[in-house]
Amino acid sequence: MxxxxxxxxxxxxxxxxxxxxxxxxxxxxxxxxxxxxxxxxxxxxxxxxxxxxxxxxxxxxxxxxxxxxxxxxxxxxxxxxxxxxxLPRRTQLARAVQAGMQVLSANVDVVLVMTAPDGDIDEARLSRYLEAVRVGGARAALLLNKVDLTRKPEAVLAQLRALDPAVAVLPLRATVGEGVAEVRELIGPGETAALIGSSGMGKSTLTNALLGREVAQTGEVGATREGRHTTTARTLYRLPGGGVLVDNPGLRDIEVWREGEAGGFEDIEALAAECRFRKCTHGNEPGCAVQRAVSRGQLSEERVEAYRAAQGFTGDRQKPKRRK
CATH class of the missing domain: 2.40.50.140 (Nucleic acid-binding proteins)
Structure with a gap:
């Protein structure tokens, strides 16, 4: 080898x-x-x-x-x-869990985030995926699979591009091979790609298409036209022509992990310095930079509530509206 x-x-x-x-x-x-x-x-x-x-x-x-x-x-x-x-890792794809950090895969060059127009597109969640990739040091790409399920594919693609103009967004129909060659071009010689996304988005189908052989079991498509989750463990595959692919089990969501988070809320405190009011409680005040980050999917509501509790802030607050 x-x-x-x-x-x-x-x-x-x-x-x-x-x-x-x-x-x-x-x-x-x-x-x-x-x-x-x-x-x-x-x-x-x-x-x-x-x-x-x-x-x-x-x-x-x-x-x-x-x-x-x-x-x-x-x-x-x-x-x-x-x-x-x-050996020391160049990059890592990790998430925050109750015990601290969980590394999902290591030494990944590009993370392929797969979504579909059949109810899976959640801008806040996709933004968290992209942020987790950025924090881990890899580059990201967004794949819109099952593009034939929407009557307005260009509008959906534009919606995804607006999440981060620097991230490549590719339309895909993995079951018939459309867009697979363009995805392969994202993975250079000797590079490692990780494939992530919700269950049933077609990750195993794309894995088989990229490898040119049946290695990952794919689920049947039911009446809802959603595939069934079939990948149960992270697996490394060698790509024809060089390179590696990691097929991950479905992720319902991801909590972004950052260095030093276990000991404090440095990232939230940095945002708090940008709030309109000096004594902002990060509840329902106008001009709150912390709540703005929540609405953009850059912070979870749970972490902000933990920070507010640690600061002694009490009282009800209005949840920010998710950006659509």
């Missing part, structure tokens, strides 16, 4: 040399995580796809490899590889 075709770079090679230098006498080889179990992983290596277990030192360091990670592993006679270290 050619490692460069699946994302290996000189920067990863430099990091690998540092790991080898810190473990003299241990024969370590690089591998990319293609699948993760409880304490095991499938690695793509120069020798092909191999099974691996996590070394005790890795668990002690509280580092959990995720799909897309590059790791250094030791070959053990008559046993699976043993993962000793996770």
């Amino acid at each position: 050619n490692l460069a075709e699946i994302g290996w770079t000189p920067e990863f090679e430099q990091a690998a040399q540092a790991v080898r230098a810190a473990a003299p006498g241990v024969e370590l080889q690089p591998g990319r995580v293609a699948g993760v179990g409880r304490n095991t992983a499938t690695l793509w290596t120069e020798g092909g796809a191999l099974e691996a277990v996590f070394a005790g030192t890795l668990r002690q360091a509280d580092v959990t490899p995720v799909v897309g990670d590059w790791v250094m592993a030791e070959a053990v006679p008559d046993a699976p590889l043993r993962v000793h270290a996770v």
